[in-house]
Amino acid sequence: DNLKGKVAFITGAASGIGLGIAKACGRAGMKVVIADIRQKAIDEVLPFFKEKGWPVLGVQLDVTDREAYAKAADEVERIFGNIHVLINNAGVEAPMGPVWNNTFKDCDFIFGVSFMGVLNGIITIVPRILKHGEGGHVVSTASQSGLYVVPGAALYCAIKAGILGLMETLASDLRGTNVGASAFCPGPVVGNLSATSKEVRPDILQNDGPAAPPLQRKTEAPSGEAPDFSKLLMSAEEAGERVVRGIKRGDLYILTHTEFKESMQQKTDAILRAYPDQPMNPDFRKAFSFLTYN
Numbered sequence: 439d440n441l442k443g444k445v446a447f448i449t450g451a452a453s454g455i456g457l458g459i460a461k462a463c464g465r466a467g468m469k470v471v472i473a474d475i476r477q478k479a480i481d482e483v484l485p486f487f488k489e490k491g492w493p494v495l496g497v498q499l500d501v502t503d504r505e506a507y508a509k510a511a512d513e514v515e516r517i518f519g520n521i522h523v524l525i526n527n528a529g530v531e532a533p534m535g536p537v538w539n540n541t542f543k544d545c546d547f548i549f550g551v552s553f554m555g556v557l558n559g560i561i562t563i564v565p566r567i568l569k570h571g572e573g574g575h576v577v578s579t580a581s582q583s584g585l586y587v588v589p590g591a592a593l594y595c596a597i598k599a600g601i602l603g604l605m606e607t608l609a610s611d612l613r614g615t616n617v618g619a620s621a622f623c624p625g626p627v628v629g630n631l632s633a634t635s636k637e638v639r640p641d642i643l644q645n646d647g648p649a650a651p652p653l654q655r656k657t658e659a660p661s662g663e664a665p666d667f668s669k670l671l672m673s674a675e676e677a678g679e680r681v682v683r684g685i686k687r688g689d690l691y692i693l694t695h696t697e698f699k700e701s702m703q704q705k706t707d708a709i710l711r712a713y714p715d716q717p718m719n720p721d722f723r724k725a726f727s728f729l730t731y732n
């Protein structure tokens with residue numbers, strides 16, 4: 439599908455993966471909207487796009503603010519015209535668990551931005567895309583941790599798994615329209631989540647006491663030299679290119695690291711083994727025939 443001249447609205451686009459996606463959209467000839475809560479960060483990244491001669495618009499937006507979201511969409515439509523591609527990428531990091539040590543303020547902060555922010559984007563923008571009829575696509579940044587467990591990151595994993603379910607269902611609900619949907623599930627990518635999460639956490643959701651101690655993990659004694667973690671990270675630009683390719687192909691799942699395939703296989707096998715070993719009721723199949731896989 440040709441993305442040239444189409445409008446991409448990208449949240450959390452002033453840093454990391456969002457910025458990588460914005461650059462890839464610019465390279466694909468799209469008009470790019472950098473939506474982010476941090477105005478200063480927006481101001482810092484806009485010159486890159488302007489120097490390239492790519493159409494760009496910076497919009498200061500807190501994705502948890504529904505009224506502001508609708509106003510931002512109105513502004514974009516006024517300046518750039520119809521929005522075609524929505525990238526729900528803004529997210530924050532949760533303090534590491536175990537989950538029973540997370541505070542309700544931790545829960546409200548991360549669910550507010552990383553989950554409700556995605557829903558706010560979908561409910562605000564998707565009707566507009568369907569209305570103009572020119573076609574479009576929605577991508578939400580989930581994570582590899584939406585597919586598989588990261589010990590001590592229960593809130594994060596729950597949200598990312600939730601985004602995955604949301605996008606799978608959205609893709610199914612959009613079938614028959616000219617709008618597609620993808621769940622982006624990156625592995626480790628260069629980004630600034632720890633720093634930006636501290637910066638954007640509002641006062642009313644600050645914890646009263648000190649942060650709970652992180653989960654003590656049993657780690658195997660490394661044999662040989664420990665690998666340099668920073669060398670295992672994918673660049674945000676490469677991650678962005680994967681997203682644009684996924685949009686063009688209409689992929690439901692956009693993944694980055696083949697190294698997680700084995701864990702995924704183990705999880706899928708464990709789920710399949712858990713189904714009761716009993717004969718199937720044919721009526722059940724008929725009654726639930728709408729439950730087809732995408």
Ligand code: NAI
Pocket residue numbers: 449450451452453454455456473474475476479499500501502527528529530551552555579580581582623624625626627628629630631632634635638
């Ligand atoms: P980042 O910190 O570099 O970028 C996140 C951006 O979101 C920041 O510019 C921040 O200002 C913005 N933001 C935060 N709260 C916001 C709000 N309420 N409204 C609007 N913008 C807001 O982080 P990174 O690493 O690029 O992460 C982006 C997304 O990718 C997140 O959803 C994260 O969970 C996900 N992810 C990141 C991975 C990684 O290895 N970097 C791996 C898997 C998923």
